[in-house]
Amino acid sequence: MTETPAVAAPAETARKFNIDTVENAAKTPDTELPWAELGLKQNEFDEVVKVLGRRPTGAELAMYSVMWSEHCSYKSSKNHLRQFGDKVTEEMKKDMLVGIGENAGVTNLGDGWAVTFKIESHNSPSFVEPYQGAATGIGGIVRDIISMGARPVAVMDPLRFGAIDHPDTARVMHGAVAGIGGYGNSLGLPNIGGEMVFDSVYQGNPLVNALAVGVMRHEDIRLANASGKGNKVVLFGARTGGDGIGGASVLASESFDDTKPSKRPAVQVGDPFAEKVLIECCLELFKGSLVEGIQDLGAAGISCATSELASNGDGGMEVELTSVLLRDPTLTPGEILMSESQERMMAVVTPENIAAFEAVMDKWAVEYSWLGEVTDTGRLIITWEGDVIVDVDPRTVAHDGPVYDRPYARPEWQDSVQADSFTGSVQDTGRPSAPADLAAAITELVASPNMCDKSWITKQYDRYVGGNTAMAFPDDAGVVRVDEETGLGVALATDANGRYTYLDPYHGAQLALAEAYRNVATSGAVPMAVSDCLNFGSPEDPDVMWQLAEAIRGLSDACMVLGIPVTGGNVSLYNQTGTTPIHPSPVVAVLGKFDDVARRTPSGWKEDGLAIYLLGTTAAELDGSEWSNMRGHLGGLPPKVDLEAERELGQILINASRDGMVDSAHDLSEGGLAAALVESSLRYGVGARIALQDVLDRDGVDLFTALFSETQGRAVVAVPRSEEIRFTDMCTARGFAHVRIGVVDAEGGTLEINGVETMSLDALREAHEATLPKYFG
Amino acid sequence: MTELPLIGEAVAVAAHPRLAGAKIGVVTFPGTLDDRDAARAVRLAGATPVELWHAGTTLGDVDAVVIPGGFSYGDYLRAGAIARFAPLMSKIIDAANSDAKLPVLGICNGFQILTESHLLPGSMIKNDHLKFMCRDQVLRVENNTTAWTGDYAAGQEITVPLKNQDGQYIADEKTLDALEAEGRVVFRYVGFNPNGSRRDIAGISNAPGNVVGLMPHPEHAVEAGFGPEIGSGTEGLGFFTSVLNKIVGDNK
Amino acid sequence: MPRIVVDVMPKPEILDPQGKAIVGALPRLGFTAFSSVRQGKRFELTVDGEVTEEILAQARNAAETLLSNPVIEDVVNVEVVEA
């Protein structure tokens, strides 16, 4: 039974348009076209004319303009992004079943299982309308995962907002979190982690990134290509409305009569119910092997889906556009091609499978319409009641967009920023050293906006649905089981530090990768693959372009050293207010594998008497740290990157988890050792007694530095007495610095650090948990 | 060694030889989310889960039915409002009211569907704080004589996940008084009322006790390591073993 | 006491998932007369005392700023109802 259409699409309206056919375009070369309003540059329009050998039709112009936009063509970043594909060894490729270029990369998990994941941005829609913007962000990334043939199994949401006390931050925070929850919860996808950062640089450009991960059997992997001449092309899911073409309503000049076109929606509203049904319905299609190729409709809608499916397959396709089911019957052909209505998919089906395909649609009450078929002509031909309105080589739309080598240069201000170290700055006066002051400093740190408890957010997310969530907030990585029989599973963490990347984009990006890698290894999983979302300002600003180029170079170099490939990602540019860009914010997601998720290591200790070890050495690295941020300083150089050490630390943490040598592990990142000790104590409400003298002596740092420095490549672990010798032998054999810094104290209800006034866990918890409710209710 | 229980370690159910033969239907509506989880809980309890599709017109030979959580039809109109009219629901309503008194458990959205169907009194409105809330929730089993609670001790406190947006249970005072008087308040929130429910009510039953509905999710507390961190993590399994023991007992 | 009723509807060009779900359910219950449904909100604001022009202006203002989200909704009606 097909759902009754919400809006009838009267066929008679079709002829109301002054249809600009290919024939007409050839005859009227001098017709003025609104290419500039559609965002094309003169040289780009000229290129379109050259490619076609004539002026484009209105519909063709619509297609090229969206597909050649920054968002779809990566024209500013493509030249740099190539490094992710180039800097890859054979070893790194070994588990990569599908690499960059498809909707999402696919990694082999063994036992016939594969995993696909990807991170994307929905930044500006989330600023305009936080609830719907964030919700549709989740919707979009989940469809990418479905279109690979996978069942989505979890989502994550790295978030960056303006200053915590700015009045507009509450609007964005409330809306975005409720939207992510409202959509993700309704899909039955557990939220297993994310990030939350407040910084005034994001005031007008909050970053709402969304990650989805899905799993499949190898044989279920689907690619976005249209092969097999005579196979049918079908569009299914929601009806097509005027979504996402607001700015492009100039195309209404296609409108024949002089009545004004209907209004186009300024924002898109998500329908998570429709998407949930779409997920189940697609999985049923995959199970029955009923589709040859499939593509989700996201940015650039039908333009993208038809041109990509065609160019990745046999090269040709014919589509009748009046067959598209419409929510808004006033849409012109160009607008239909550009529409970004949510919750739609396009698939290629063999004639034999049509009946079975329709039965699945009817079962789930999903609307569908057959648009045309695959050809081998190498042309994408789109007709409107039989008249040809698009006749293009689909590759020229989908793949041969413009590529720019935008000028970039190290900003003039970079040197002076790097020279301005926190140590010795005005903001550094009165650094705490007395026991009471250090305790107050630690309490202030864990209550600060970026370090405080995040459960105001995570409470609004379903973490249990699916029954496979083995770890989520507040542990270092989210962990989901893939196979109930064996316990095979995956771990995921996302990280970025905009301040580090501002100070040094090359190393800042590497630090983001290092942290995500470390978080995954800390949970006990073996890191396998990377996805990234590059959030930057305008590429037309050489300073920003340099940040982007450096970040990509840094990230790709670091992936080589760590031996894990980038399998996909997303670039979000123009995140700036006026001429002020956000901090360069490359958000990096690392995926790891567990042979058995039962071996996961939580981030807090429980049992009395466990020995606590600090792994790694500590240097005086406070520039860009949370501490300096709390004091209002940003300058100097970020912590040093040592990827070999990260790898070694990772091996230790993974082995320790596999062989049951540690009961808990927590990596050190923002907030340093102080944050890690408090978080590990609050995790299960069990404190510890800590003495850092050996660290101070060995590393030549003072107590404050030992607590607040953000030196990388470190972690704290809690080791049962029975495992201590085995554990320390392993560290010694690997030549990795380790020192016993204390013992778990299940009785005291306190965190005791020699030289710091004893802190009660209750007071720490109260400070840690009060911040978000104070600002957001 | 790690304190985290390993998977498969903690779940040891005394399986009655006839239990595996028991069939428990799990209903799926468009928008249902926790159907696979409910099926897993049935399996871990030792019985055989049977998939039931909302548009179906027969319950087959199932011995009990679980209506799992989710957002049927998006919960857009009212939670459970549209699902209530599914063809299968009229079969469930008839079977629940028949002399055979088919055991029916509604969890979260399932509970909302049962109230919309008038199998259970009252209704659910938006949480008093207006937000979705996910947390490990302590419940007290107030009545252990229903079809779904026989394996618990009266007054026993259990921890199971709670996650909902429209979980505030309301009914008029007369109905509430009657529910209390008849022992039909089956579960009450302990320590914290997460949604503003009247009299801390987390779950109720019909008069004979074969139909039970509750907002929290026992099916998410059946496997150690994948449920609440408070308590054993498997304190929801008793729902499913209870109904099995009841079925086996009735068939004796 | 008099009340001011404020009606808010999703903008016509915006997808209304609620309405869509309802329009799908109606025919299954035998209600076949309706080709589309849209779901909006109705607010009743109680005023203690008389509804002055100033109070009505407040209501209109609240309707635009708090009770509706102008990005996706329209205030379709603000009127006084005596009770």
Place this chain on the structure above:
Amino acid sequence: MPRIVVDVMPKPEILDPQGKAIVGALPRLGFTAFSSVRQGKRFELTVDGEVTEEILAQARNAAETLLSNPVIEDVVNVEVVEA
């Protein structure tokens, strides 16, 4: 095309959490004239063609069975609006 408007409000004796939140927020925005707020739903059902008595009866029936839950809500209004 004519539409039938159906208005549904929470029963007066039922605490309305959304209305309560709004009444709390209003004074903070300077809207001080309102002593209580209740939030209900407004449905607009589109009819293709003329609204007959039979169709209006269908709408009333749908309002009572599907669009409202009599345990917590009242149908306060069913009326035809020409557009």
